[in-house]
Amino acid sequence: MIEQLSLEERHKRHRERVREYCEQHVEPVIEQHERDGTFPEGLVRSIGEAGLTGVPYPTAHGGLGADYRSFAITVEEFARSWKLVAGAINIACGLVGYPIAQFGNDEQRDEWLTSICTGEWIPAFSLTEPEAGSDAAAISTTATRDGDEWVLNGEKIWTTHGSVADFLTVVVRTDETTDHRGISLIGVPNPHEIDGFSVERDIPCMEGAAAIESELRFDDVRVPVGHLIGEEGHGFRYIMEGLDIGRIGTAAQGVGISQGAFEVSSTYADEREQFGQPIRDFQGIGFKLADMASATEAARLLTLAAADQRDRGERVTKRAAMAKTFATDVAMEVSTEAVQVLGARGYSHDYPVERYMREAKGTQIYDGTNEINRLVIVNRMYD
Numbered sequence: 098m099i100e101q102l103s104l105e106e107r108h109k110r111h112r113e114r115v116r117e118y119c120e121q122h123v124e125p126v127i128e129q130h131e132r133d134g135t136f137p138e139g140l141v142r143s144i145g146e147a148g149l150t151g152v153p154y155p156t157a158h159g160g161l162g163a164d165y166r167s168f169a170i171t172v173e174e175f176a177r178s179w180k181l182v183a184g185a186i187n188i189a190c191g192l193v194g195y196p197i198a199q200f201g202n203d204e205q206r207d208e209w210l211t212s213i214c215t216g217e218w219i220p221a222f223s224l225t226e227p228e229a230g231s232d233a234a235a236i237s238t239t240a241t242r243d244g245d246e247w248v249l250n251g252e253k254i255w256t257t258h259g260s261v262a263d264f265l266t267v268v269v270r271t272d273e274t275t276d277h278r279g280i281s282l283i284g285v286p287n288p289h290e291i292d293g294f295s296v297e298r299d300i301p302c303m304e305g306a307a308a309i310e311s312e313l314r315f316d317d318v319r320v321p322v323g324h325l326i327g328e329e330g331h332g333f334r335y336i337m338e339g340l341d342i343g344r345i346g347t348a349a350q351g352v353g354i355s356q357g358a359f360e361v362s363s364t365y366a367d368e369r370e371q372f373g374q375p376i377r378d379f380q381g382i383g384f385k386l387a388d389m390a391s392a393t394e395a396a397r398l399l400t401l402a403a404a405d406q407r408d409r410g411e412r413v414t415k416r417a418a419m420a421k422t423f424a425t426d427v428a429m430e431v432s433t434e435a436v437q438v439l440g441a442r443g444y445s446h447d448y449p450v451e452r453y454m455r456e457a458k459g460t461q462i463y464d465g466t467n468e469i470n471r472l473v474i475v476n477r478m479y480d
């Protein structure tokens with residue numbers, strides 16, 4: 098049961114600041130990147146320079162030193178404009194940033210976390226393999242100790258931003274005789290400069306050509322032993338904790354997508370006239386807009402409740418999974434309805450609602466599919 102949800106004036110101000118940033122810097126460049134199929138590398142870096150990438154991390158590491166509610170608000174506002182950049186923030190703070198901040202050593206925090214939060218490095222998280230998707234513990238990429246080095250071998254797929262990444266957190270098996278207890282995390286800065294690392298291809302996908310989802314190969318890739326994050330064999334636990342943050346961020350992406358899709362279709366319903374009146378005045382359209390607004394608000398409240406709980410220092414595994422599942426399902430429904438409200442125009446690239454729909458689909462799949470998240474919820478029903 099949600100016992101508390103507190104938002105303060107500073108959260109409102111933060112939302113206004115991020116929205117203003119998005120309207121000035123993000124929205125003007127979306128169309129061109131989408132049309133040309135170019136990844137907005139400069140934009141992603143400049144978000145870090147503006148201090149908006151590492152929101153929950155200390156200012157000493159280039160972050161904003163803010164709380165997880167501010168993080169959720171940040172991701173939501175970026176996704177309201179363009180999910181692609183919201184996703185980059187979420188990777189930086191969640192699955193990559195959290196294990197370094199929480200379990201890494203001082204050197205890793207000073208160099209790696211700072212470079213990620215300031216936008217100097219674009220990070221990526223490399224877990225999924227051709228034979229290991231939802232069953233993450235089934236990965237077969239190995240890291241073998243050889244003197245002062247780890248030697249990585251294996252294949253990864255669907256590594257978001259992998260082909261442009263300046264830093265990879267690679268999930269590896271350091272003990273082949275066990276299950277998830279043999280899994281570790283290894284940081285690989287500047288992977289493109291290391292012998293044996295290669296990008297097989299960027300996978301053409303529904304999100305569009307500006308999005309980068311890479312297939313990567315590691316053939317005897319050598320990194321110093323000091324690149325192990327935390328303790329050997331504890332990687333699976335670190336991922337699960339990182340996912341608590343990542344899922345709050347993915348939920349926030351769902352909320353932002355819904356909000357963006359709702360706003361476009363609401364404005365359109367006021368302006369578009371058929372049968373001599375604005376289409377909003379047809380009950381069939383008005384009810385759609387009412388349901389879209391209500392679902393978006395419910396998703397936002399659940400997402401902020403998860404962030405609020407995390408800000409109080411509690412584990413949020415169940416609530417983060419609930420928020421992720423609910424908010425991304427809502428994003429799919431709201432964006433699909435938004436296309437319907439716009440009719441044929443909604444189906445065209447002239448309006449952003451079909452992009453929101455494509456983006457929403459991805460959010461139901463990554464950070465654990467919504468089926469896997471439902472398993473997380475049902476297994477913790479009485480927590």
Ligand SMILES: Cc1cc2nc3c(=O)[nH]c(=O)nc-3n(C[C@H](O)[C@H](O)[C@H](O)COP(=O)(O)OP(=O)(O)OC[C@H]3O[C@@H](n4cnc5c(N)ncnc54)[C@H](O)[C@@H]3O)c2cc1C
Nearest residue numbers: 222223224225230231255256257459462463464466468469
């Ligand atoms: C846009 C995008 C970005 C991604 N980014 C990254 C990234 O940065 N890094 C990374 O490592 N990975 C990334 N992924 C991969 C993502 O994490 C996996 O796709 C996801 O974990 C599911 O794995 P899979 O695709 O192999 O599906 P599978 O595991 O093969 O599942 C196929 C279907 O079966 C269902 N299913 C599987 N097991 C169960 C079960 N026990 N109960 C019920 N249903 C089940 C699934 O829910 C799904 O519907 C990304 C994927 C996408 C689409």
